[in-house]
Amino acid sequence: MPPKNQAAWIPAKKVVPLTVGDAPYTRPGPGQIVIKNGAVGINPFDWVLQYQGAMLASHLKYPMVLGSDVAGTVVEVGPDVTRFKVGDRVAGAAVSIAKESNDPAEGAFQLYTVLRQHMVAPVPDHITDEQAAVLGLGVGTAAYGLFHKDYLALDLPQVPPPPNPQPGKKYPRALIVTGGASSVGTCAVQLAASAGYEVLSTSSPKNFAYVKGLGASRVFDYNSPTLVADLVRALEGRELAGAFTVGANADAVCAEVIKERLSQTPELPTRKFVALAGGARRSPESVRGFLGTYRVMSGMMGMMGRNAVNKMLTGIEVKFIMIVGLVDPKSCVSRVYLDYLGPALATGQFVPAPPPLVVGRGLDQINEALERNQKGVSAKKIVVSLP
Numbered sequence: 001m002p003p004k005n006q007a008a009w010i011p012a013k014k015v016v017p018l019t020v021g022d023a024p025y026t027r028p029g030p031g032q033i034v035i036k037n038g039a040v041g042i043n044p045f046d047w048v049l050q051y052q053g054a055m056l057a058s059h060l061k062y063p064m065v066l067g068s069d070v071a072g073t074v075v076e077v078g079p080d081v082t083r084f085k086v087g088d089r090v091a092g093a094a095v096s097i098a099k100e101s102n103d104p105a106e107g108a109f110q111l112y113t114v115l116r117q118h119m120v121a122p123v124p125d126h127i128t129d130e131q132a133a134v135l136g137l138g139v140g141t142a143a144y145g146l147f148h149k150d151y152l153a154l155d156l157p158q159v160p161p162p163p164n165p166q167p168g169k170k171y172p173r174a175l176i177v178t179g180g181a182s183s184v185g186t187c188a189v190q191l192a193a194s195a196g197y198e199v200l201s202t203s204s205p206k207n208f209a210y211v212k213g214l215g216a217s218r219v220f221d222y223n224s225p226t227l228v229a230d231l232v233r234a235l236e237g238r239e240l241a242g243a244f245t246v247g248a249n250a251d252a253v254c255a256e257v258i259k260e261r262l263s264q265t266p267e268l269p270t271r272k273f274v275a276l277a278g279g280a281r282r283s284p285e286s287v288r289g290f291l292g293t294y295r296v297m298s299g300m301m302g303m304m305g306r307n308a309v310n311k312m313l314t315g316i317e318v319k320f321i322m323i324v325g326l327v328d329p330k331s332c333v334s335r336v337y338l339d340y341l342g343p344a345l346a347t348g349q350f351v352p353a354p355p356p357l358v359v360g361r362g363l364d365q366i367n368e369a370l371e372r373n374q375k376g377v378s379a380k381k382i383v384v385s386l387p
Contacts, residue, residue: 002027003036004022005022005024005110005111006022007023008110009064010050010064010065013062014051017367023111028076030079031081031116031329032117033081033114034075034112034115035115037072038073039133041136041382041383042366042382042383045137046066047370049066049097063104065096065105065107066107067094067109067110068094070113071091071130071131072129072386073088074086078117089122090123091121091129092120093120095116118334120337123345130356131355134353134354137184138183139337142184144321144323144332147332152271157192158194158340164196166196173198174197174199174235174240175197175200176254177192177201177243177244177245178243178254180199184246184277185201188277189201189214190215190349194340194349199215202221202247203221207378207379214351218234228253232264235268242271242275243275251274255310259316272314277321355380356380356382357372359383360384361385362385
């Protein structure tokens with residue numbers, strides 16, 4: 001007899017809250033594993049999809065199980081799986097909302113989730129399920145923006161990190177990562193440092209030490225009136241590989257840094273590219289109903305228009321990170337899961353970040369966790385433990 005499964009379902013488009021009920025237990029196919037979930041992480045995209053799934057993921061069929069971040073224990077492996085065995089502890093990205101999946105069995109918000117083995121990493125004993133559950137979407141978004149050929153196209157991370165500067169290179173390589181204490185920013189800082197880049201980051205002053213502990217060489221106050229000048233000065237004598245931005249107006253700040261640097265030190269290598277992972281935090285009210293759809297659409301169109309004009313005038317490209325082909329086993333995200341994340345977690349070179357804020361235990365706590373996430377958190381990620 002298969003185990004009894006339950007899920008926190010979104011039964012139809014724009015239905016809030018989620019409904020806890022029975023769900024089928026789905027056996028793994030080729031390249032898949034099933035895990036018993038020990039904890040799940042909450043992302044703003046989860047509740048935005050509740051309100052605007054019809055626009056942001058029009059392919060979704062309902063009822064659906066959402067949730068991207070999950071950690072737990074392997075209970076069954078597919079016929080060709082060799083990376084994992086029953087009893088292994090793992091963490092990874094659940095992909096129910098990907099076009100290639102569109103399958104509630106692959107959503108995180110349930111007791112048993114089907115995962116693709118190339119989107120999963122082993123979890124060492126010193127890391128709890130709650131800590132590991134913060135990884136999924138943050139790792140994926142950071143890896144895509146940093147390493148995909150259509151974005152910053154950095155070298156992939158290694159254990160241990162490669163030397164900086166590289167042999168035969170004149171300048172050390174540097175990257176700006178704003179919002180270094182955020183869910184995506186903490187992953188971007190660590191991945192870039194592991195790829196051999198000096199990371200200059202931003203955060204609130206209370207999080208300076210935390211972001212430095214993740215691998216940033218210097219951290220600046222994102223509200224500082226001298227931020228642009230400070231970053232330009234910190235980049236002296238370095239090759240700038242571009243910028244990865246999280247936070248309100250951070251893309252404009254980094255574009256200005258690139259512009260000033262090109263003006264002051266045109267002889268230094270400078271990548272005129274900003275990967276935009278996220279801007280100002282949205283409130284639930286701003287994405288609800290017809291007006292919410294209008295605000296999201298007009299905001300995206302306005303951003304793309306401004307960026308197109310800016311690129312035409314300055315040559316600096318600001319590109320919002322739109323993940324395509326996430327489940328491709330040959331993607332840069334998969335390479336991070338397959339080759340880097342497990343060894344990096346085991347050695348402590350990569351730590352699950354930000355720390356979990358556990359708001360409860362059980363599927364019935366996911367609605368509360370989504371509501372807590374809507375209010376915003378600083379240098380934490382909301383997590384729900386599962387029995």
